[in-house]
Amino acid sequence: MSFQRIGIGNAHLELKSTIEEQCQQRANQIHYVHLSQIALNEYAMCIDAKDVPSIEEIGQLLKQSNALETKGVVVIKSASHLATQLPDLLKEIYQETGQDFEGNASRTLRKKVYKSAQNVFHTTQLHHAITLPQHNEAAYHNAYPKIMVFYCKTPASKGEGATPLTKNNDLVRKLPKAILEQLQEKGLLYRRYLPSQTSPVTQAFHGFIQELALGTAFPYASWQQVFDCENRHVLEDKLKNLGAKQYTWMPNGGICYEVHKLPDDPVWLSPLGFYRFGSDTESGLRSLLEQMFSLIQQSCPHLDSDEIKQEVDQLSQLNLTSGWPCDLVGVPISEGILQQVRRTMIDQTVRFDWEEGMIMILNNHLVMHGREQFRTPEREIHVVFA
Numbered sequence: 001m002s003f004q005r006i007g008i009g010n011a012h013l014e015l016k017s018t019i020e021e022q023c024q025q026r027a028n029q030i031h032y033v034h035l036s037q038i039a040l041n042e043y044a045m046c047i048d049a050k051d052v053p054s055i056e057e058i059g060q061l062l063k064q065s066n067a068l069e070t071k072g073v074v075v076i077k078s079a080s081h082l083a084t085q086l087p088d089l090l091k092e093i094y095q096e097t098g099q100d101f102e103g104n105a106s107r108t109l110r111k112k113v114y115k116s117a118q119n120v121f122h123t124t125q126l127h128h129a130i131t132l133p134q135h136n137e138a139a140y141h142n143a144y145p146k147i148m149v150f151y152c153k154t155p156a157s158k159g160e161g162a163t164p165l166t167k168n169n170d171l172v173r174k175l176p177k178a179i180l181e182q183l184q185e186k187g188l189l190y191r192r193y194l195p196s197q198t199s200p201v202t203q204a205f206h207g208f209i210q211e212l213a214l215g216t217a218f219p220y221a222s223w224q225q226v227f228d229c230e231n232r233h234v235l236e237d238k239l240k241n242l243g244a245k246q247y248t249w250m251p252n253g254g255i256c257y258e259v260h261k262l263p264d265d266p267v268w269l270s271p272l273g274f275y276r277f278g279s280d281t282e283s284g285l286r287s288l289l290e291q292m293f294s295l296i297q298q299s300c301p302h303l304d305s306d307e308i309k310q311e312v313d314q315l316s317q318l319n320l321t322s323g324w325p326c327d328l329v330g331v332p333i334s335e336g337i338l339q340q341v342r343r344t345m346i347d348q349t350v351r352f353d354w355e356e357g358m359i360m361i362l363n364n365h366l367v368m369h370g371r372e373q374f375r376t377p378e379r380e381i382h383v384v385f386a
C-alpha cells in the first residue's frame, strides 16, 4: 500500500475534531438493548470452554444442537487456549472453505493478525470513535461468508466496543409493511465506487487520511487493495463471481459496479443500514469531503481540480437505489425510508460486553453485527470467516 505524505501541517486539526464530534453525536443517538446474562442465554447458545475444551467437542456440540441454524449465535467463554486455532475451529464447524470473497481486505481495510498465510484478521481498523452500523458481512455482494468466528484478545472498557447483534428476521418483522413491500418489488441496487491506487488524487487522499490519524475512517480503499490484485481482467472475473454483472471503468482508473439484491437473498436488506457512513445525509457527507479535499489541494496544488471534483461527486453519492439493473441507474430510496430502516435496525439490536478469551460464532446469513465506539485503543478482536 503506498501513501503519499502530503504535509498538511496543523491545518487538519480543526477538521479532525469536527469529524470526531460528529462521530460522537451520532453515537449518542444510538442505544442498544443490553443483554443480561439470562437474556444472552436465550438469544444465543452459550458454552463454557471449561466444559468442552477441544475444537472437536465444540464442533460436535454445535452439530447436535443445530444452534447456528436456529439461534445463529454461539458464545464460548474462557476459550483463550483456542486463540491461535480459529481457522481449525472454523473448519470443524463449517466445511466449505477456500472461497475468496474479496481479497485480503474489505470495504473497510482489514489487517492480518499473523504473517503466515492464515486468513486471521483484526476486525475493522475504523477509528475507535466511529460506531460501525449493523451489517451482514459483505452483504453488498451476492457471494458472502456464511460463518464468522470472532475472538476477543483484549476487550475495551466495560460498556464500550461491543460487537452488537441484530437478527435479520427481527428487522424484517418490525419494518413497516408498506416499506417492506415497496423494497421487495424491485429489490435493491447496490452501487459501489472504488478508486484506483494509481490515481494521484487517491494517493493524496490516502496520505491525508493517514496524517489525520482517523484510521480508515472513510471507506476509501482502492480496488487494488480491496481485491488484492493489480490487473483489470482479474478484477472483472472476481466481480462476476461476486454477482456484479454491471461495471464501468472510470476515466481516473477507478471502477463503479452494481449488485442487485433480491428478497430471496437472506441478507438483501443489510446494505440499507450501511448505506452511508461518512455522514447521515448526502449534503453532510459532501460538505465533509469538500473540506478534506480543499485542505489536500492546498498542500498538493499540482492535483487536477476537475479530478478532485469528480472524486467528491463519486464519494458523496448515495450508493443504494431500488430497481432493476440498468446501466448503473436506479430509483432513489427516500431519506425517510432509509431513516426508518436504520431506526428499526437500531431498535432490534442487542449488545453485551466482550470478555477476554471469549469466542463468538455467527451465522452471517441470519445475524448482523456492528461495532460500538470505544475509548481504549488496545481493544483487540480477531476474526476468521468462510
Ligand SMILES: [Fe+2]
Binding pocket: 135, 136, 137, 369
Ligand atoms: Fe463486519
